[in-house]
Amino acid sequence: MHYTIQQISDALSATCEGDTSLTIQRAAEPADAGPNDLAMAMSPKYAEALGGGAARSAVLWEGADWQALGLSAAIFVPRPRMAMAGITAMLDRGQGIEPGIHPSAVVDPSAELGEDVSVGPLAVIGARAKIGDGSVIGSHCVVGMDAVLGKNALLREMVSIGARAVIGDRFIAQPGARIGGDGFSFVTPEVSDVENVRKTMGDKGDARAQSWLRIHSLGAVEIGDDVEVGANCTVDNGTIRNTRIGDGSKLDNLVHVGHNTRVGRDCLLCGQTGVSGSVDIGNNVVLGGQTGVADNIFIGDGVISGGGTKILSNVPAGRVIMGYPGIKMETHTDVYKAQRRLPRMARDVEALKKAVFKQSPSD
Secondary structure (H helix, E strand, O other), rough: OOHHHHHHHHHHHOOOEEOOOOOOOOEEHHHHHOOEEEEEEOHHHHHHHHOOOOOOOOEEEEEOOOOOOOHHHHHHEEOHHHHHHHHHHHHOOOOOOOEEOOOOOOOOOOOOOOOOOOOOOEEEEEEEEEEOOOEEOOHHHHHOOOOEEEEOOOOOOOOEEEEOOOOOOOOOOOOOOEEEEOOOOOEEOOOOOHHHHHHHHOOOOOOOOOOOOOOOOOOOOEOOOOOOOOOOEEOOOOOOEEEOOOOEEHHHHHHOEEEOOOOOOOOOOOOEEEEEOOOOOOOOEEEOOOOEEEEOEEEEOOOOEOOEEOOOOOOOOOOOEOOOOOEEEHHHHHHHHHHHHHHHHHHHHHHHHHHHHHHHHHH
């Protein structure tokens, strides 16, 4: 997959200078770049490493002196991360899945596959499943019965899509993602210790130990267009209603979305975030890594939680929160500063106590 500097620049709607006919084979970090590589040196900090490599061309920030950096050609971009999106899309060589259906794949006769669908080795497509045009089903993937997958989906190896799931166009699932497992939903014949604790917020009381009975998941999972889920993500079926993930949302590796939960549009759920059941998450919400969300609450539009936040109650739109329990970020910062002062305050109090107790009654 080779491109000239001019072709890459045109695709990015960027400007370029120098020998724009140079051919690029891959992108590389500045110190590792060879003569046929495009060095990613989009700030002065990274450009310093160009001397350690052999790059002839680079992506630079606007106004950079490319000739002083010893380059033969350069592309200038105003927004580096946006440029990275375009460059990596052009140079991505894919996973090497051959067109068509592999002989070892098992495709139910009632399944409907669109045009130009690729199905990798040992994949299984269930009864009445529908796969949209241009989709790629990787090796060892499973698409359950009555599941619907939109156009240009990409399932990496060992992804499973449960029965009745409905997924939009351009869906991407990284290796090991599991969509449509049953929800974690159980009940005891009589009131349990857990229910007592939730009501009283105290000790568990005198409820007796009981066995847990399974509540089956009759719902499925609905996912909109342009959604991506990371490796080993899990999205559970709804109990009665469907679990939903809105258009454009992205889930990082090891994210869990519980049963009945609804995630809005263009949300980011970062690595190891866990969302309990029956949570309503608005649009454009960002949950930092290892955020935990309690069940049966709502999170408003535009909320941002810092990494490690534990959200135990409703969060209004636009709030930026952090901590355990999650509170306003500025409040959390004040609390943290106060905590750091506690040892010094304790020493000061001890010194004051000694000074007071040393005084005689007449004083």
